[in-house]
Amino acid sequence: MMSNTDFSEDEIAQLRAQRIEIFADRVIYDAQPPLTEDRLARIQSLCGGEIPHDLLALWKLTAGGRLAYDLTLRMDGNEEAISWSELFYEGSSGYRDLIEWIEHERELAQEAHEHRGEVWNGKLGVVPIGGFEYCDSIYVVTDPDAPEFGSVLAWKQGLPPAWRGTLHQDAVATVADDLVSAFRELHLETDPLAPPADYSVSDEFL
Numbered sequence: 001m002m003s004n005t006d007f008s009e010d011e012i013a014q015l016r017a018q019r020i021e022i023f024a025d026r027v028i029y030d031a032q033p034p035l036t037e038d039r040l041a042r043i044q045s046l047c048g049g050e051i052p053h054d055l056l057a058l059w060k061l062t063a064g065g066r067l068a069y070d071l072t073l074r075m076d077g078n079e080e081a082i083s084w085s086e087l088f089y090e091g092s093s094g095y096r097d098l099i100e101w102i103e104h105e106r107e108l109a110q111e112a113h114e115h116r117g118e119v120w121n122g123k124l125g126v127v128p129i130g131g132f133e134y135c136d137s138i139y140v141v142t143d144p145d146a147p148e149f150g151s152v153l154a155w156k157q158g159l160p161p162a163w164r165g166t167l168h169q170d171a172v173a174t175v176a177d178d179l180v181s182a183f184r185e186l187h188l189e190t191d192p193l194a195p196p197a198d199y200s201v202s203d204e205f206l
Helices: 009-017 037-046 053-061 098-115 179-183
Strands: 020-023 026-029 072-075 078-081 126-132 136-141 152-156 171-176
Touching: 009 020, 020 053, 037 053, 037 098, 053 126, 053 179, 072 171, 098 126, 126 152, 152 179, 171 179
Parallel strands: none
Antiparallel strands: 020 026, 072 078, 126 136, 136 152, 152 171
């Protein structure tokens, strides 16, 4: 895998001109401009604690984009493939964009507190940063009182029982203790430059 130190400043500028950024030795393509200070402040105001420094570093590099890697986690006794193909950003053409996902999580949190007869302070304990449509989601923990503050979680939607050998109920697993480590869990199970065979997550990027 490559890192920023593998490139000269001129090469980094050329990559950036093609909307490619390198974060934690992984390639982000269709990379968006960094989040503005105003948008960062808006998101910060909705989080239970300070935005973890790794996530802040990512958003100051790029507001989001696309990823082309494999990620596998153990969930409920199964090895599950997690689709982390997008880093959510405002204005994305995906199922929801970053702000819409944050508002969706706020609605769910509000409903959960009302169901328990509790008053919610409006602050998110986790912030959604990526995933794939409504099936797989990646979160960073922002609850300052949580021992796992700053860690990265994956949520996967369960499939109907007819899908044998797959997850049949929604599940959550820890990807890593921080965002840089989570990015380094991303890998390629097949050589993207090998002769074409089955579909590879890297096909679209290439």
